[in-house]
Amino acid sequence: MDLIADGNFATPSFAGNFYQFSNADEPSFPWKIAWVDSSIDPTTNPPKAELQKPSGGNLYLELASTAPYQISQTITPQPGQDYVFSFRAKARKGYPSDFLARLTKPNGVVVEYHIKPGADWQTYTFCQCPTGKEVVVTFVGLGKNDGGAFIDDVHYVN
Numbered sequence: 001m002d003l004i005a006d007g008n009f010a011t012p013s014f015a016g017n018f019y020q021f022s023n024a025d026e027p028s029f030p031w032k033i034a035w036v037d038s039s040i041d042p043t044t045n046p047p048k049a050e051l052q053k054p055s056g057g058n059l060y061l062e063l064a065s066t067a068p069y070q071i072s073q074t075i076t077p078q079p080g081q082d083y084v085f086s087f088r089a090k091a092r093k094g095y096p097s098d099f100l101a102r103l104t105k106p107n108g109v110v111v112e113y114h115i116k117p118g119a120d121w122q123t124y125t126f127c128q129c130p131t132g133k134e135v136v137v138t139f140v141g142l143g144k145n146d147g148g149a150f151i152d153d154v155h156y157v158n
C-alpha cells in the first residue's frame with residue numbers, strides 16, 4: 001500500500017503549461033507548502049508550489065516557484081513492516097536544482113538525503129524507512145531563484 005497521497009502530482013488540473021498555487025488556492029492539494037527562506041512572510045506572501053504540465057500531460061512538481069519552497073506530507077507507516085521510499089527527479093537545465101529528501105521520525109530524528117539531480121529523470125530509492133505515527137516526508141528546495149528540481153512519482157510503499 002502506498003501511503004503518499006498524490007505522489008504523482010496528478011492534481012490540481014489547470015490550463016497552460018505550469019501553475020503556481022498556494023494551499024489556500026487548492027485546499028485539496030495533499031502536500032503542505034512552505035517557503036524555505038524564513039525571511040519571506042507567509043501571511044503577506046503565501047508559499048506557492050508549482051506544477052509543470054509537459055506535452056503528454058503527466059504533471060510533475062518543480063521545487064521552486066517565485067522562490068524555493070518545501071512540501072511535506074505526514075504519513076503513518078505501520079511498525080513491523082518494511083517500506084520503500086522512492087521518487088523520480090531531474091534538474092532544470094541551467095538552474096541550481098539540489099534538494100533534500102527528508103524523513104522525520106516520530107521521535108523527531110531526521111533522516112535526510114541530499115539529492116543532486118541530473119539532466120535526465122532518475123529514480124531514487126531508499127529502504128529501511130521509518131515507521132510509526134506522524135512520519136513526515138519533506139522535499140526541500142535548495143535553489144536560489146525561480147527554477148529548481150523536477151520531482152514526480154513519490155511513493156512510500158510496503
Ligand SMILES: [Ca+2]
Binds near residue numbers: 007008059152153
Ligand atoms: Ca506525475
